[in-house]
Amino acid sequence: MIDNERWPDISTSPKSTVRAAAARQVLRGAVRDLQVEVVLPDGRRLGRGGPTMEIVSDRFFHRIGADLKIGFGEAYMAGDWRAAPGTDLAELLTVFARRLTTLVPPTLQRFRKLIEQRMPAAERNDRTGARSNIARHYDLSNDLFATFLDPTMSYSSALFDGTDDLEQAQVRKIDNVLDLAGVRDGSNVLEIGTGWGQLAIQAAGRGATITSITLSTEQRDLARKRIAEAGVDATVELCDYRDIEGRYDAVVSVEMIEAVGERYWPTYFETVDRVLVPGGRFGLQAITMPDDRLRATRHAQGWIHKYIFPGGLIPSLEAIDRTAGRLTVVDQHAFGADYARTLRRWRDRFTEQAAEVDALGFDATFRRMWEFYLAYSEAGFRSGYLDVVQLALTRRT
Secondary structure (H helix, E strand, O other): OOOOOOOHHHHOOOOOHHHHHHHHHHHHHHHOOOOOEEEOOOOOEEEOOOOEEEEOOOHHHHHHHHOHHHHHHHHHHHOOEEEOOOOOHHHHHHHHHOOHHHOOOHHHHOOHHHHOOEOOHHHOOOHHHHHHHHHHHHOOOHHHHHOOOOOOOOOOOOOOOOOOOHHHHHHHHHHHHHHHOOOOOOOEEEEEOOOOOHHHHHHHHOOOEEEEEEOOHHHHHHHHHHHHHHOOOOEEEEOOHHHOOOOEEEEEEEOOHHHOOHHHHHHHHHHHHHHEEEEEEEEEEEEEOOHHHHHHHOOEOOHHHHHOOOOOOOOOHHHHHHHOOOEEEEEEEEOHHHHHHHHHHHHHHHHHOHHHHHHOOOOHHHHHHHHHHHHHHHHHHHHOOOEEEEEEEEEOO
16 A cells, blocks of 8 residues: 555656657557567566566556656656566666667657656755755665665775675775775875765775765764774764865865756766865766767656655766866776676665665665666666766876
């Protein structure tokens, strides 16, 4: 039973016979050449075989007919479709992700902007909007994130590089980005986006003086506790990156740029430039997408924005170059396949801990939402549509 008050757009489905009929035709055309099988509500089958999607209700077509980008995920949350027994959800979604740009025929693409929703003005990442957007995701519950993250509480891609242990891979990832930033004994370091404190712990363990900033009260409180338990010295404060003061030998930021918003990317890099001492280095870990897809989708609200990361936008490497000002990339390492592995580990743990998540007060609709989010993200990296990269940037001379 779906809670009507908590999930108003899930408990009720849009109804449009015309759009639903168009959605059926688009689906038929989309799966005709895909290695996938789709089972319709009446039992008929489409596709060439492979990972199997079961459409449980005709409401599915009404939802995707109203807005494909949002309706597909909402239909999963509502239980209108599912991965068939024996089919992994991410494996199924990967088939679609590999053909993401061609699933909708060109004749219908021209009408996309007439029906797709725009990013809400209230979710712009000015100081007020940024704090609200961060709270909606990162302040959900530290206990929730602990159900699926490893003991480092790292909520970003691990770097496996020969190990199969997630905790070791997260430690390695942080060491690598600290190396890119030149963090060593005696370095004065700024971290933009605290997470739950692991990077600050490892930087302090190198003998660095580290100041870490976040907009999440939940993250700040647990990060301070974990830092104290680790027996190291690091400062964690609630602070907007635009309000940073001081000068630093190194700045490090791991998967925070995705929450900045395109309008504020230049300000983000200007801030880093302003606080870096001459010769200082910026270690940046960022999820990236192709530049043409960024340009095509940057103003549209998708399912991930509505339900998971309000106000977020994944940059391209070209967008980073365009907005980085005087900062220039001098070293980089991409490891998107590692993110797919990381997300699979998180999703396995999340589904295994369903009873604990329920006990924390998160209902079945929420659990389906997060299962879809983790599988959807994994499919993006498995298909190559998304990548993750560590960059070292320095000021141009």
